[in-house]
Amino acid sequence: MKILIKNAFIVTCDGRIIKNGYIVITEDIITEVSDGEPPKDVPYDRIMDAGRMMVMPGLVNSHTHTSMTLFRNYGGGLGLEDWLHKKIFPAEKKLRDMDIYHGTMLAAVEMIKSGTTAFADMYLDADQMAMAVIDSGLRANICQLPIDPLGTGSSPVRGFYAKWGDGRYPRIKPYVLVHSAYLYGEDQLMLSAETAKELGIGIHTHLLETRSEYLEGIKKYGIDNAMEMEKCGIFDVPVIAAHCVHVTDEDISILKRYNVNVAHNPTSNLKLGSGVAPVHQMMEAGINVCLGTDGTASNNTLDMFEEIKLAAMLQKGINRDARLMTSEQVLQMATLNGAKALGFDYDLGAIRKGAKADIIMIDIDKPHFTPLNDPMEALVYCAHGSDVDTVIADGMILMEKRQLLSLDEEKILREIDSIAKRVIS
Numbered sequence: 499m500k501i502l503i504k505n506a507f508i509v510t511c512d513g514r515i516i517k518n519g520y521i522v523i524t525e526d527i528i529t530e531v532s533d534g535e536p537p538k539d540v541p542y543d544r545i546m547d548a549g550r551m552m553v554m555p556g557l558v559n560s561h562t563h564t565s566m567t568l569f570r571n572y573g574g575g576l577g578l579e580d581w582l583h584k585k586i587f588p589a590e591k592k593l594r595d596m597d598i599y600h601g602t603m604l605a606a607v608e609m610i611k612s613g614t615t616a617f618a619d620m621y622l623d624a625d626q627m628a629m630a631v632i633d634s635g636l637r638a639n640i641c642q643l644p645i646d647p648l649g650t651g652s653s654p655v656r657g658f659y660a661k662w663g664d665g666r667y668p669r670i671k672p673y674v675l676v677h678s679a680y681l682y683g684e685d686q687l688m689l690s691a692e693t694a695k696e697l698g699i700g701i702h703t704h705l706l707e708t709r710s711e712y713l714e715g716i717k718k719y720g721i722d723n724a725m726e727m728e729k730c731g732i733f734d735v736p737v738i739a740a741h742c743v744h745v746t747d748e749d750i751s752i753l754k755r756y757n758v759n760v761a762h763n764p765t766s767n768l769k770l771g772s773g774v775a776p777v778h779q780m781m782e783a784g785i786n787v788c789l790g791t792d793g794t795a796s797n798n799t800l801d802m803f804e805e806i807k808l809a810a811m812l813q814k815g816i817n818r819d820a821r822l823m824t825s826e827q828v829l830q831m832a833t834l835n836g837a838k839a840l841g842f843d844y845d846l847g848a849i850r851k852g853a854k855a856d857i858i859m860i861d862i863d864k865p866h867f868t869p870l871n872d873p874m875e876a877l878v879y880c881a882h883g884s885d886v887d888t889v890i891a892d893g894m895i896l897m898e899k900r901q902l903l904s905l906d907e908e909k910i911l912r913e914i915d916s917i918a919k920r921v922i923s
């Protein structure tokens with residue numbers, strides 16, 4: 499399949515803006531990006547006209563729990579500990595059969611409709627999540643537990659890796675799930691690190707999300723949770739560390755030293771009353787900071803454009819400096835930086851020759867984009883997920899003119915209604 503996107507206003511997210519150009523996709527790869535008119539004598543299977551649209555890389559959601567769509571708008575007004583223990587954990591006990599698959603499919607509908615083409619997912623049944631990723635056409639880093647919580651002695655992530663890893667499914671990247679240093683003990687942390695090293699994969703974890711996590715960590719380990727993770731070898735492998743709200747200066751230098759990828763989740767951190775991560779300081783230190791929505795139970799949507807705008811504004815506000823967090827930097831957090839964090843071994847997250855063809859088109863023929871003036875500013879401060887018109891992932895058209903082509907939206911919504919009735923009662 500050879501696709502031509504012409505008349506395109508392209509924001510490549512690796513430093514270029516092409517005001518009138520074209521993109522050629524051959525199978526799953528971007529094979530040409532150029533300004534001007536495309537050569538006329540080439541046969542294409544599809545020609546897409548991107549006039550009145552902005553074209554950019556698909557967004558990368560670097561930390562989410564997709565199936566928590568099932569718990570959307572449930573348990574509001576609680577802090578992290580009460581919310582988890584009183585609402586979420588009891589509801590999760592009622593999940594069965596293919597509930598997680600359906601929850602992920604709902605998330606896939608929402609993500610495609612708001613421009614996300616890749617994500618890092620952490621939840622219960624990784625096989626069901628992987629099936630939904632394959633069926634929806636998206637791309638995901640999916641983590642799984644190193645040890646069976648039921649005490650059978652088996653290692654779920656080893657089974658998951660054997661089935662989905664090693665390049666068998668190029669759109670899926672298995673990682674080891676380390677929920678956090680507050681739910682895990684030292685032995686579990688060390689075993690998780692060993693497992694990741696043996697499999698040659700990375701770890702996805704939560705880190706220093708709340709002030710009480712910071713204080714409890716010091717009580718439990720004598721050092722804070724970032725230092726404890728370093729001590730247990732967690733940072734010896736590639737890591738996505740979600741939140742990092744309550745990191746000290748010393749933690750920041752540890753995260754930098756080990757090239758830990760920090761997933762910033764501004765909406766979730768505000769909604770759960772956790773605080774604001776020192777993103778500007780982490781970026782100044784040279785840490786790869788990317789963006790996530792967290793689960794929809796604490797957000798309550800998967801619209802990455804909301805995170806983009808909030809991430810920019812929060813750092814300007816708390817640091818009292820409007821020059822911080824340029825639009826280009828924030829867009830890169832949501833694309834290139836996220837792609838780097840997900841750990842795929844191919845080029846992803848920018849519109850450039852040789853990169854995977856994950857591309858979104860945003861309809862800018864609307865009052866809230868007019869006049870456009872600065873295109874990056876427009877994408878950060880004016881765009882909503884609902885402005886996304888067309889989505890291509892891995893060279894496949896998943897949505898065109900806001901019509902989903904890979905998923906049956908109506909059927910998925912009705913399935914979720916019936917699951918939600920059972921689990922939240």
Ligand SMILES: [Zn+2]
Pocket residue numbers: 561562563704740792793
């Ligand atoms: Zn989370």
